[in-house]
Amino acid sequence: MTIHYRTHTTKNLIWISDIHLDMVHDDVKRRFLDKLANARCDAVLITGDISSSEYLVAHLTEISHACGSTPCFFVPGNHDYFGSSFAMVDQAIADLCARHRNLIALGHGEIIELSRNTALIGCRGWYDGQAGAGSGTKVGSADRHLIKDFRNLDRARYFETLRMLGHESAAYLRRILPMALTRYSTVLVGTHIPICTQVLRHGGTFCELDRQPYFSNRSAGNAIVGISRNFSGRHIVVYAGHSHCFAEFSLSSNLKIRVAGAQRGFPTFQPMITID
Ligand SMILES: [Fe+2]
Numbered sequence: 001m002t003i004h005y006r007t008h009t010t011k012n013l014i015w016i017s018d019i020h021l022d023m024v025h026d027d028v029k030r031r032f033l034d035k036l037a038n039a040r041c042d043a044v045l046i047t048g049d050i051s052s053s054e055y056l057v058a059h060l061t062e063i064s065h066a067c068g069s070t071p072c073f074f075v076p077g078n079h080d081y082f083g084s085s086f087a088m089v090d091q092a093i094a095d096l097c098a099r100h101r102n103l104i105a106l107g108h109g110e111i112i113e114l115s116r117n118t119a120l121i122g123c124r125g126w127y128d129g130q131a132g133a134g135s136g137t138k139v140g141s142a143d144r145h146l147i148k149d150f151r152n153l154d155r156a157r158y159f160e161t162l163r164m165l166g167h168e169s170a171a172y173l174r175r176i177l178p179m180a181l182t183r184y185s186t187v188l189v190g191t192h193i194p195i196c197t198q199v200l201r202h203g204g205t206f207c208e209l210d211r212q213p214y215f216s217n218r219s220a221g222n223a224i225v226g227i228s229r230n231f232s233g234r235h236i237v238v239y240a241g242h243s244h245c246f247a248e249f250s251l252s253s254n255l256k257i258r259v260a261g262a263q264r265g266f267p268t269f270q271p272m273i274t275i276d
């Protein structure tokens, strides 16, 4: 993997997550895109679940037009693959980003300098099936039926695939996060799946053990915690979505996790991120 350094000086970063535009009435979507077009910001970060595969390209195109000259850094979420496969959706995203230069999919070696002190990195991530009840969970996941790569897997192979997806994101972060922390005192990490169970809520309450395997990327969390210990003078802030329940947690003095709140049908902005 080649590391790409690029600079986009940013003071105000709009954070958006789990807008699920495929489930939004047209007039609500129009108001949301108008708000985005008129927002005072220097960049946008979207932490996944933008749409579903059928509408993802159309909705990202609308977001690109709303953003104008403002860059939109994003990672896809699990819903963005619904009705298709990893390879098809990833290719569609790559083709779209090649045509719309303000759309930047994170997860391909980018280290974005937002200020002299702060950089942004990111990767999609995936729940790794390890948290809570693990593969012994009594709860199923819609993803197993709606994403083609999972459809024909028996339970054991499904959970092995989840574990591998978690490991992939952990390996990516082990490669890129230390490089970013070597240059910048604060690194923001955009990803879709929360990296620890302490931030998990479901329907506003504690996320039960049977659901945790589908809501946490423990592999990525372990990687980030390990790296944070080697960079005690630096700060890492992870921005995630997926659970739709706002939560904030400091795993240590230099590692903070923020999870976006969201309500399907009502896309909104998360609290503005101010860059030092
Ligand atoms: Fe979502």
Ligand SMILES: [Fe+2]
Pocket: 048, 049, 077, 078, 079, 192, 241, 242, 243
């Ligand atoms: Fe999600």
